[in-house]
Amino acid sequence: MTFRILRLALIAAGALVISWLLMIGLTWLGTRSESFSNVVATGTAQYFSALTIGAIYALIALGYTMVYGIIELINFAHGDVFMVGAFVAYLIFTSLGFGGAIKSIPLLIGILLLGFLVTMVVLGVLGAAIERFAYRPLRNAPRLAPLITAIGVSFILQNVVQVLISNSPVPSPQLVSLEYRFTLLGASVPLLNLLIFLVAVVLMIALQVFVGGTRLGRAMRSTAQDREAAQLMGVNINATIAITFFIGSALAGAAGLIYGLYKGNIVFNLGFDAGLKAFTAAVLGGIGNTVGAALGGFAIGFIEVAAVTTGLSRWQEALVFSVLILVLVFRPAGILGQQIGERA
Amino acid sequence: MTRQRGTVEDSETGATALGSTDRLFDFFGRHRSVAIMAAMLLVAIALPLIVLAPPFSGFNTQGVWIDNFNGAGIYVLLALGLNVVVGLAGLLDLGYAAFFAIGAYTYGLLASSFYGIHVPFWPMLIVGALVAALFGIALGAPTLRLRGDYLAIVTLGFGEIVPVVFTNSDALTNGTNGISGVDRPSLPGIIFGASNPVPFYVTMVVMLTIVLILLYRLQDSRLGRAWMAIREDELAAASSGVNTITTKLLAFALGATTSGLAGVFAASRLVFVSPDQFGFTVSFTILAMVVLGGMGNIWGVAIGAFVVFIVQSVVLKQLTNFLQPLNIPFLSSIDFLQYQFLLFGIALVAMMLLRPEGLFPSSRRRRELHTAQGDDLSSPQESAEPLT
Numbered sequence: 263m264t265f266r267i268l269r270l271a272l273i274a275a276g277a278l279v280i281s282w283l284l285m286i287g288l289t290w291l292g293t294r295s296e297s298f299s300n301v302v303a304t305g306t307a308q309y310f311s312a313l314t315i316g317a318i319y320a321l322i323a324l325g326y327t328m329v330y331g332i333i334e335l336i337n338f339a340h341g342d343v344f345m346v347g348a349f350v351a352y353l354i355f356t357s358l359g360f361g362g363a364i365k366s367i368p369l370l371i372g373i374l375l376l377g378f379l380v381t382m383v384v385l386g387v388l389g390a391a392i393e394r395f396a397y398r399p400l401r402n403a404p405r406l407a408p409l410i411t412a413i414g415v416s417f418i419l420q421n422v423v424q425v426l427i428s429n430s431p432v433p434s435p436q437l438v439s440l441e442y443r444f445t446l447l448g449a450s451v452p453l454l455n456l457l458i459f460l461v462a463v464v465l466m467i468a469l470q471v472f473v474g475g476t477r478l479g480r481a482m483r484s485t486a487q488d489r490e491a492a493q494l495m496g497v498n499i500n501a502t503i504a505i506t507f508f509i510g511s512a513l514a515g516a517a518g519l520i521y522g523l524y525k526g527n528i529v530f531n532l533g534f535d536a537g538l539k540a541f542t543a544a545v546l547g548g549i550g551n552t553v554g555a556a557l558g559g560f561a562i563g564f565i566e567v568a569a570v571t572t573g574l575s576r577w578q579e580a581l582v583f584s585v586l587i588l589v590l591v592f593r594p595a596g597i598l599g600q601q602i603g604e605r606a
Numbered sequence: 607m608t609r610q611r612g613t614v615e616d617s618e619t620g621a622t623a624l625g626s627t628d629r630l631f632d633f634f635g636r637h638r639s640v641a642i643m644a645a646m647l648l649v650a651i652a653l654p655l656i657v658l659a660p661p662f663s664g665f666n667t668q669g670v671w672i673d674n675f676n677g678a679g680i681y682v683l684l685a686l687g688l689n690v691v692v693g694l695a696g697l698l699d700l701g702y703a704a705f706f707a708i709g710a711y712t713y714g715l716l717a718s719s720f721y722g723i724h725v726p727f728w729p730m731l732i733v734g735a736l737v738a739a740l741f742g743i744a745l746g747a748p749t750l751r752l753r754g755d756y757l758a759i760v761t762l763g764f765g766e767i768v769p770v771v772f773t774n775s776d777a778l779t780n781g782t783n784g785i786s787g788v789d790r791p792s793l794p795g796i797i798f799g800a801s802n803p804v805p806f807y808v809t810m811v812v813m814l815t816i817v818l819i820l821l822y823r824l825q826d827s828r829l830g831r832a833w834m835a836i837r838e839d840e841l842a843a844a845s846s847g848v849n850t851i852t853t854k855l856l857a858f859a860l861g862a863t864t865s866g867l868a869g870v871f872a873a874s875r876l877v878f879v880s881p882d883q884f885g886f887t888v889s890f891t892i893l894a895m896v897v898l899g900g901m902g903n904i905w906g907v908a909i910g911a912f913v914v915f916i917v918q919s920v921v922l923k924q925l926t927n928f929l930q931p932l933n934i935p936f937l938s939s940i941d942f943l944q945y946q947f948l949l950f951g952i953a954l955v956a957m958m959l960l961r962p963e964g965l966f967p968s969s970r971r972r973r974e975l976h977t978a979q980g981d982d983l984s985s986p987q988e989s990a991e992p993l994t
Contacts, residue, residue, distance in 0.1 A: 336755045399959055405754055406698055410897055411958040413700075413890065417951025425944055534886070538766070541759060580770045583763035590760050591748045 341537015389511020701765020709869020
C-alpha cells in the first residue's frame, strides 16, 4: 500500500513537471516573437489554469468512471448533475447573503467548507435518487434502455434548472478574491487556482483511500468485478450501487461548486459540454479506473488550455472530441485501462 | 410477415368467405408497395383538409399548416433514417444531425450564389444523399467495431465536431452567418415559394413514399434480417455467417442517406443554412421521436416523428398563446415552449420504464423486450400493425 502510494506520487510529480515544460514549449510555439522570460511566465500562468480546469474535469470524470465500472452504464446525466451542483452552491451562497469576495479568511474557510458539505450531500442524494428511479428498474433491460433514460434525466435536470432559476447565464459568487495571488517565475497566479487544485487532489486521495481501504470500498470493487459473486459473498448490491452513485455525484457537486467559484458565471446547459469532456477524460484514462480518470481529466484540461495558447481556441471542442474518437478507435481501453472482452 | 397471410389457399378461401374490405386488406397484404402508396396518398390528401376543420383552423391558416407539415416531413425522414440505425440495427447514434448538416450544406454550397454554383435541386437530392452516405461510411468504418455505448459517445463527438467545422471554416462556409439565398427547387410552370408551400408538400410526400417503400422492402430483405439479428445478439449473428461490419456499415450509410435527403430538402425550404440548425438538440429530438414512436417499427416511427414535431412547433406555441390572455393564475404565465425538453425527458424516462417498445411497437421488438413474460412466439401479433 505505501509502496503503491509512493509510486503514484512519483508518477504524478513527474507528470506535473513534464506537462509544465510542455506547456511552456507550446506557449513558445504560439507566441514565437516574445522573449524567453515572457514565454516562461505566460506558460506558467497557462499551466496553472490547465491544472484548475483539469481538476474540475477530473472530479466529474471520477463519477463517470465509477458508475461505468460498477454497472457498465454511461451515466449521460452526470454532466448535468455537475451543473446542478454549480447551481446548488450558487443558491447556498446567495441565500446566505454572499454575493462577492469574502475578506475575512476564517469566515471564507467556514463558508467554503459549509458550501462543500451541503452541495456534496445534496448532490449525492440526487445522484442516488436518479439511480433508484431511472436506472435500477432497468438493470437487466437491454443496454440501450438505461442509456436512453439517462438522456431523459439529462433533459429533465437541464429544463428544471432553466425554468426554476434562469434561462440565461447567472453570475455565481466568486467568494475567493482574485486579488490573492502568488508569483512564480514571473507569472502572477491567483491563489484560487492552487486552492482548487489542492481541493481536487485531497478529494481524489480521499476517494482512493475509501475505495482501497474500507469495507464499503471493497464491496464496491467486488460488485464491479462480479456482481453475482459479490452478492453471494453477502454484499448488498443495491446499497453498494446507490453509494457509488452518491459518491460520484457528490464529487460532481464539488466540481460544480469549484466551477462557479472559478468562472464566476454559470448557465443551465453547461453540463453537456463539461460532461462530454469529462467522459472523454474517463475514456482517455481507461474507463473504470479512478486513477486513470483523474489523469485523463488533467490531460483534457491541458489540451484545452494548450489549444488556446497555440491559437487554436476556436477548435478547442473539435480537438477534445477528436482525441476522444482517436482514443476509442485505437486504444479503447485507455491509458491505464485493461482490455476487457465483450460482455453479452 | 404479411406475405404469409397472402398465400394461395388464404386468398382463395378468403375470396369466398370474406367481404370486400377483407379482400382489399388481402390485396394490400400481398402488395405492400401499393398499400404504402395508397396510404400516403390518403394521408397527403386528408391532412390539408383536416386542418380546415374547427379546432385546427383556429391555430393557423391552411398555408401555414402545410408549411408545418413540410417541416414535420423533414423530421419524419430523419426519424425513418435514424430508425434504420437505432431501431433495426440497434446502434445508438447520438450525432445523427451531423449527416443532416452535411446534406444541407452540400446543397447550400452547390446551389447558392455563395460560390456562384447553381446545380438544380433534383440531381442535388441524390448528390446530397450520396455525400451524407459517404460521411456515414467514413465515420462508421473505424468506429463500428466499438461496443454499443462507446459508439454512442463517438457519434455524439462527431455530431459536435461537424457544426464546429462548419462554424470555423469561414472562408469555405461563411462561418456562423451561414449561407443565405439558397436556391429553391424549380420545375417548369410551378413556383416553389415561401408563400406557396404546396409544391414542397407534394415533393415531400413523393419523397416519403419512395423512402417508405424502400425501407419496407429493405426491412424484409436479407439485409433487414441481418440488422435485426445483430441488434438481438451480435455474437450469434456473426457466428451464423452475418458479416457484422459490412452490415452495420450499410445501416450507417443508409441512415445517413435519408438524413442527407432531408438536409437538401430543408436547405431549399428555408433558403438558408447555418451551423446552429444542427446542434445536438436536433439529434436528441430525432432520437426521442424514434424512441417514442417505437424503435424498429417504420410506421410507428413516422407517426411518432410527425406527432412530436407538431406538438413541438404548433401545439406548445398555441397552448401558450391560448392560455396567456385568459388570466388563469398559474397557467397563463407558463411558456410551454420552455418545457419542451422537460416533456421530452419525462417522456423518454417514462417510456423506457413503462413501455420500452414505444407507442407503436414493432411486434418483434415487443417480444424481445418482454421475453421475461414468456410470450408465445407464434401469436399472431403482426396483424395489429397500424397502416395509417
